[in-house]
Amino acid sequence: MIVDDVHPAWLPEAAFRAIGLRRVRVDGDGPLVETVRAELVGAGATLAEPADLVLALTGSLGEEGFAITRREGVTVVRAGGQAGLLYGFFEVVRMGEAAFTGEWAQRRYAPAMRRRMLDHWDNVDVHPVMGQVERGYAGGSLFWHNGVPRDLARVRSYARLLASVGINAVAINNVNVHRTEAHLLTDRLGEVAAVAAAMRPYGIRVHLSVSFAAPVTLGGLATADPLDGKVRDWWAGTTCEVYETIPDFGGYVVKADSEGQPGPFGYGRSHVDGANMLAGALAPFGGVVHWRAFVYNHRQDWRDRSTDRARAAYETFAPLDGQFRDNVVLQVKHGPMDFQAREPVSPVIAAMPATSVAVELQVTQEYTGQQRHACYLGPMWSEVLRFPLAGEADVATLADELVGVSNVGADPFWTGHPLAQSNLYAFGRLAWDPAADPLRILDEWIDLTFGPAVDRAALHEILDDSWQVYESYTAPLGVGWMVSPGHHYGPDVDGYEYSPWGTYHFADRDGIGVDRTRATGTGFAGQYPQPWSQVFESLDRCPDELLLFFHHVPYGHVLRSGSTVIQHIYDTHIAGAERAVAMRAAWERLAGQVAPDLDERVRERLDEQVRSAAQWRDQINTYFLRKSGVPDTEGRHIYG
Ligand code: BDP
Numbered sequence: 250m251i252v253d254d255v256h257p258a259w260l261p262e263a264a265f266r267a268i269g270l271r272r273v274r275v276d277g278d279g280p281l282v283e284t285v286r287a288e289l290v291g292a293g294a295t296l297a298e299p300a301d302l303v304l305a306l307t308g309s310l311g312e313e314g315f316a317i318t319r320r321e322g323v324t325v326v327r328a329g330g331q332a333g334l335l336y337g338f339f340e341v342v343r344m345g346e347a348a349f350t351g352e353w354a355q356r357r358y359a360p361a362m363r364r365r366m367l368d369h370w371d372n373v374d375v376h377p378v379m380g381q382v383e384r385g386y387a388g389g390s391l392f393w394h395n396g397v398p399r400d401l402a403r404v405r406s407y408a409r410l411l412a413s414v415g416i417n418a419v420a421i422n423n424v425n426v427h428r429t430e431a432h433l434l435t436d437r438l439g440e441v442a443a444v445a446a447a448m449r450p451y452g453i454r455v456h457l458s459v460s461f462a463a464p465v466t467l468g469g470l471a472t473a474d475p476l477d478g479k480v481r482d483w484w485a486g487t488t489c490e491v492y493e494t495i496p497d498f499g500g501y502v503v504k505a506d507s508e509g510q511p512g513p514f515g516y517g518r519s520h521v522d523g524a525n526m527l528a529g530a531l532a533p534f535g536g537v538v539h540w541r542a543f544v545y546n547h548r549q550d551w552r553d554r555s556t557d558r559a560r561a562a563y564e565t566f567a568p569l570d571g572q573f574r575d576n577v578v579l580q581v582k583h584g585p586m587d588f589q590a591r592e593p594v595s596p597v598i599a600a601m602p603a604t605s606v607a608v609e610l611q612v613t614q615e616y617t618g619q620q621r622h623a624c625y626l627g628p629m630w631s632e633v634l635r636f637p638l639a640g641e642a643d644v645a646t647l648a649d650e651l652v653g654v655s656n657v658g659a660d661p662f663w664t665g666h667p668l669a670q671s672n673l674y675a676f677g678r679l680a681w682d683p684a685a686d687p688l689r690i691l692d693e694w695i696d697l698t699f700g701p702a703v704d705r706a707a708l709h710e711i712l713d714d715s716w717q718v719y720e721s722y723t724a725p726l727g728v729g730w731m732v733s734p735g736h737h738y739g740p741d742v743d744g745y746e747y748s749p750w751g752t753y754h755f756a757d758r759d760g761i762g763v764d765r766t767r768a769t770g771t772g773f774a775g776q777y778p779q780p781w782s783q784v785f786e787s788l789d790r791c792p793d794e795l796l797l798f799f800h801h802v803p804y805g806h807v808l809r810s811g812s813t814v815i816q817h818i819y820d821t822h823i824a825g826a827e828r829a830v831a832m833r834a835a836w837e838r839l840a841g842q843v844a845p846d847l848d849e850r851v852r853e854r855l856d857e858q859v860r861s862a863a864q865w866r867d868q869i870n871t872y873f874l875r876k877s878g879v880p881d882t883e884g885r886h887i888y889g
Contacts, residue, residue: 255403256662256847258410258670259697260342267346268302269293277306281331284450285338301349302326302341304334313417314359317341317348324348332417332452339413343693364578364607364650365680366418366456366539367411368502369657373422373437374429383423384613384737386620387658387665392421394659396429398440401447407657412451414677419453419655424504424541426460434459434487435467438494445495456499456539461523462511463487474516475526488530500536501527502580507544520544520565521572528574539607539652540573542566542581542597548749557763557771558751559585562597567776571603580607580652583633583644585773586752588616589729590629590720593785593795596776598647599639607650608633612676617719619738620656620665622858623832624719625712627675627687634683639778645683653680666854667847670698671712688713703842710835718832720794722825722865725818726808728754728762728797731869739861740868755801758876761814762797774799793817804877815879822866823885829855829862 269292275285285304290296304326310316312330315337319325326337340358341348370383371390381389391403411419421444422430433441434457445455464470464483474480491498505512505523513523524540531538545561566579573579579601584592588611598606610630611617617624634645653676657663664670674694678685688709695708723740724731730752733741745752754761764770766786774785784790785799793808804815812820833855840848870887874880881887 254661255406256667256670258663259674259694260410260413261698261700263700264342264345264697265292267344267349268341271295271301271349272297272299273302273304274298274300275304275334277304277331277334279306279331280450281335281452282306285334288338299323304328304338306331306334310357311359313415314357315340316355316357318355319348319351319353321352335412335452336415339415342413343697345696360415360681361645361683362648362651362680364418364537364652365416365677366420366607366650366652367416367612367655367657367676368420368424368458368609368652369655370423370425370613371421372427372430373433373440374427376427379423379425382658383425384615384654385658386614387656387663387669388660389658391657391659392440392444398443399659401443403659404444404447405450407663408448408451408453410663410673411453411677414674415681416677417452417454418456418499419448420456420458420499420502420539422458424458424502425508425510426458426504428466430458431460431463431466433457434463434491438491441498442495445498449497454497454499455495456502457491458502458504459527460511461503461505461513472516473511475513475518475522476516481526481529484527484530488534488536492534492536496534498534498536500531500538500576502539502541503527504541504543507541508547512544519569521569524577524579525572525574528577532574532576535576537576537578539578539580541609542579542595543587543609545751547751549751555771556751557765557773559765559773560771560776561751562595563600563776566597567600569604570601573604575605578605578607578650580609582609582611583630586729589727590617590716590723591727591794591798592729593727593781593798594633594636594638594644596638596778596781598644599642599778600776602647605649606647607652608644608648609652609654610676612653612672613656614669614672615737616732617716618858618861620669621738621854622719622829622861623666623668623711623715623854624672625668625675625687625691625715626672627679627690628714629716630675630679631683631685631687634679638781643683651676651680651683662847662850667850668712668854670694699843704838707835707838711832715832718825718828720825721821722829722862722869724754725821725869726762726793726797726814727795727799730754740865742868742872754797756873756876758878760801760803760806761873762801763799764801765799770799770801804873804879813879815873815877816882818873819870819881819883819885819887822870826859826862826866829859833859 273294302324310329313332315328315333328334373393462473464473464480468483504510506514527538542562581597678690730745734744765773767775
């Protein structure tokens, strides 16, 4: 076990107590099997007979699957591959004493998604605007400090945490590839190799974000045109060197033609041309390219239906289905806009049946309180993954992979807000099993992190519906945005209203919302398969929580809940801010049950959440009182 100065997260020594008391046997060889042996010894277990716990490489359970059974007083974990054995070991950790109690028939486990990946938006240098980690709320980068690599002990501990929840891939640098970071592909490749070496014992493959313009900026060529022979040769040669240095390198992540990043459009080529060219360079080595679908015009004005940002990804990619090489994975954000607290599921996920699709979630809380607000995202992700987007097929079935933007940094608690560790945990667990109940996952996390004696009810009271609480005091009914431009923290109702980013609420004195219907609006609703196209199109059938995403309505419009839009805004914002106060009070009940430094950190964050929620309430309610002129039916004081 690795001991360093950071919080052990969900793997404190106590979590290994049951295993530490046992005699164990490990059958099999290989580097990950060695990791399992080292873990067992580190936990205090003895490698001796007769064993209480046997972990064996055998059978045909796939590379990552495993089975656990207990008969005649012996717990047996069987796995087909080394990674499966490692995951089986961590399952025994999660089970605790229950793994060694009673007798039970075989239980089989296998991941639903073949790749369960975290993307870091880390920079090597401290970027003048975005800082060390773009949208990072957990201190500096895990990998670099002031432009140079950090000590890798931390990275190894991180890999261990990730493996314990089944994550098997990490992209280590920002999708916006700045000048210094571009060099990770070539002359700074040694730094990538060092990170890969630290993560390898835990079965995690390292991927790299690359710039589409690299042949020009790094290779000195005159063009990065994907159909140019010299460009193709450059990528082939460069990729070959990458694999000579890192034989198990995962592949490239590419943000192209998006928010200022270069891409194939710059050369009059399509995204198939661009992605397939990189895929061709990676294919001989078994690598993949994660090609992001986050492509839209961020310098637009709202002229007509064609400029709706929500439509952009589908318009660019749906016509290309079936044309990508096998080792291209189209990486699609879960919603059509950009990680708002509430969005409909992206229709692109159903539009690419002949393409590998990764659904991208944002574990880092850019738009959900920036790890200053407690906001457990498991329920949101579960809703996304279980959404029956195409007939019987839900999003988890349509997706081949799950990718999350990491919320981890150099912070001693890993995630800034210690309770945000639950999001990292839930991401891994849901990627493994998207049908898992997010509140059970939370319970598991509480148990491992805080031990069985903690006041679980208090933690559940704070976290269970914290996503809905956050939603209730921020932008209403799916309309999104209303955050301060640039850093995206705190309210600014019109901050993005008159800007070129395609992010509007269209509130005026009569009503609010974006008309995305086919009948009178942008037509975005028409990108969905049935029945969703009709459901979203219909004012009566559209779910309340997405109403303003799809419709522009008067303030007096009556929701399915029976309330009017304006009254809903007042009620939810007042109730949401009250809930933030109640969350803080619930934490008080944990006094003395958690470590003082963690307690202090959480208190400081909850104070800020209470302040910020009140600010949101006051600004949103005042804004809509002034715009609409409609008073609160309860006669409550609305600030301003
Ligand atoms: C947005 C972030 C921006 C990222 C972008 C992306 O504000 O910093 O670069 O997503 O996903 O949410 O590429």
